[in-house]
Amino acid sequence: MPVIELSPWELALAAVMVLLLAATSYWARLGVGKSLLIGAARTVVQLSLIGLVLEALFAVGALIWVALLAIAMLLVAGREVVARQNRRLIRGWAFGIGTLSMFVSSFTVTVLTLTVIIGPDPWYRPQYAIPLLGMMLGNTMTGVSIGLDRLTDSVWRGRQVIEARLMLGQPWQEAIADMRRDAARSGLIPAINAMAAAGVVSLPGMMTGQILAGSPPSLAVKYQILVMFTITVGTGFGTLVAVLLASRRLFDQRERLRLDRISASSN
Amino acid sequence: MLRLTHFGVGNLRDLELTVQPGEILCLSGPSGSGKTRLLRAIADLDPHDGEVAFNGSRQNDLPAHQWRRRVMLVPAESQWWEERVGAHFPLDAREEWEALGFSDNPLSWHVSHLSTGEKQRLSLWRALARGPSALLLDEPTANLDSHSRYLTETWLQARIREHGWPVIWVAHDEAQIEGVADRHFAIVAEHLKEVPCRSSS
Numbered sequence: 001m002p003v004i005e006l007s008p009w010e011l012a013l014a015a016v017m018v019l020l021l022a023a024t025s026y027w028a029r030l031g032v033g034k035s036l037l038i039g040a041a042r043t044v045v046q047l048s049l050i051g052l053v054l055e056a057l058f059a060v061g062a063l064i065w066v067a068l069l070a071i072a073m074l075l076v077a078g079r080e081v082v083a084r085q086n087r088r089l090i091r092g093w094a095f096g097i098g099t100l101s102m103f104v105s106s107f108t109v110t111v112l113t114l115t116v117i118i119g120p121d122p123w124y125r126p127q128y129a130i131p132l133l134g135m136m137l138g139n140t141m142t143g144v145s146i147g148l149d150r151l152t153d154s155v156w157r158g159r160q161v162i163e164a165r166l167m168l169g170q171p172w173q174e175a176i177a178d179m180r181r182d183a184a185r186s187g188l189i190p191a192i193n194a195m196a197a198a199g200v201v202s203l204p205g206m207m208t209g210q211i212l213a214g215s216p217p218s219l220a221v222k223y224q225i226l227v228m229f230t231i232t233v234g235t236g237f238g239t240l241v242a243v244l245l246a247s248r249r250l251f252d253q254r255e256r257l258r259l260d261r262i263s264a265s266s267n
Numbered sequence: 268m269l270r271l272t273h274f275g276v277g278n279l280r281d282l283e284l285t286v287q288p289g290e291i292l293c294l295s296g297p298s299g300s301g302k303t304r305l306l307r308a309i310a311d312l313d314p315h316d317g318e319v320a321f322n323g324s325r326q327n328d329l330p331a332h333q334w335r336r337r338v339m340l341v342p343a344e345s346q347w348w349e350e351r352v353g354a355h356f357p358l359d360a361r362e363e364w365e366a367l368g369f370s371d372n373p374l375s376w377h378v379s380h381l382s383t384g385e386k387q388r389l390s391l392w393r394a395l396a397r398g399p400s401a402l403l404l405d406e407p408t409a410n411l412d413s414h415s416r417y418l419t420e421t422w423l424q425a426r427i428r429e430h431g432w433p434v435i436w437v438a439h440d441e442a443q444i445e446g447v448a449d450r451h452f453a454i455v456a457e458h459l460k461e462v463p464c465r466s467s468s
Contacts, residue, residue, distance in 0.1 A: 158348075160344075160346050161346045161348045163312060163342075163346075164342065164345065164346035164348075165346075165348070166312060166331075166332070166335060167310060167312065167335060167339065167340045167341070167342065167394075168335070168336075168339070168393070168394065168397055169332050169333070169335045169336025169337075169339065169397060169399075170332060171330075171332040172332070178348065253331075254311050254314075254327075254331040255311075255330070255331035255332055256311070256312055256313070256314070256331070257312075
């Protein structure tokens with residue numbers, strides 16, 4: 001089945017519907033009309049740009065360009081992790097830990113999936129590598145930022161409990177164990193929930209896109225299962241690494257709680 | 268023996284202090300003079316200058332948690348993180364609730380039902396149950412009525428003599444200091460000044 005071409009005029013029709021929503025929200029004084037329009041404009045511009053980049057990248061297909069784009073995506077994700085935290089580790093540690101943990105988990109899982117499971121030729125073929133990595137990073141980013149945000153927030157609130165436990169002679173790992181576990185768990189829950197609801201409540205975006213683009217549903221389902229598993233694995237390990245590193249950073253060599261290493265609340 | 272040399276934290280400078288085994292050294296001073304901060308620094312919870320050693324082993328020779336397990340700080344306000352009281356105690360905790368004025372074993376109680384005074388007595392017992400070798404007590408009886416204060420003081424003194432712990436005890440109340448102190452120091456500006464007390468003379 002050939003894919004039905006979308007013309008700019010047809011997209012413009014969809015845009016008119018967004019304008020209608022913006023007009024309605026302006027009329028109802030929701031105060032989101034402006035950000036709605038800006039968001040819509042950003043979608044058009046950003047996706048058009050990445051479309052151009054991908055077209056060029058697919059034409060070249062060299063490992064160096066794939067790697068460069070991957071690194072650029074990673075750095076943007078790292079910035080996003082920092083922006084999504086209310087209290088964060090200062091002096092670049094939030095960015096460093098977030099980026100490192102996403103790199104370790106997303107890149108490892110993506111490369112493993114490409115080389116061992118999907119096996120395109122060459123393994124870094126951008127048609128497979130970039131979308132896969134994008135989905136991994138997008139989800140790992142959510143897990144890592146939720147986990148880190150939860151960790152710094154609960155440590156800030158529970159500093160007296162942590163110090164009381166230190167006073168009783170508990171090692172720092174034991175004094176922060178509960179909060180660490182909570183943070184890791186809350187980072188993992190979105191991925192677990194997504195798996196539980198897949199296909200029943202929601203048709204995942206990737207599968208929908210593949211079916212719309214003409215793939216047989218059975219193949220789309222197989223890819224979706226693969227992607228959900230890898231996303232969960234990537235998110236899980238990424239969150240665990242981030243929470244582990246960040247909680248270590250909250251204590252110094254003498255196992256003192258160092259809240260001066262967290263920034264003040266940003267909202 | 269707990270020994271401070273050239274010790275400094277906050278506005279306190281160059282403290283030299285030795286607390287003998289079984290000795291209770293009372294520390295007093297206006298609020299904000301740095302008593303709590305000093306205890307926190309001795310327990311290595313805050314950065315500080317100079318050195319502190321217990322029985323010859325210096326603070327930095329031990330991992331911080333081992334130091335704190337030996338030189339144990341009991342703060343003025345206790346914290347509880349488990350649901351039940353007993354979960355905060357080691358399994359082999361000696362049953363001492365009667366001496367602390369409880370008519371029933373409180374280990375099975377819910378933390379949310381404890382009064383401030385009960386929490387304070389239980390936090391002392393909790394610390395002692397961990398088997399420390401020296402104690403830093405920050406106003407250990409501040410929230411207690413006179414009867415449980417008497418019981419707690421008596422119990423603490425008995426344990427301290429029994430185990431020979433060196434103790435730094437922050438107190439406000441003159442009568443209490445008279446009752447428990449072997450020596451008494453007051454914080455004056457940047458230094459500690461010895462105040463004569465009855466039991467030592």
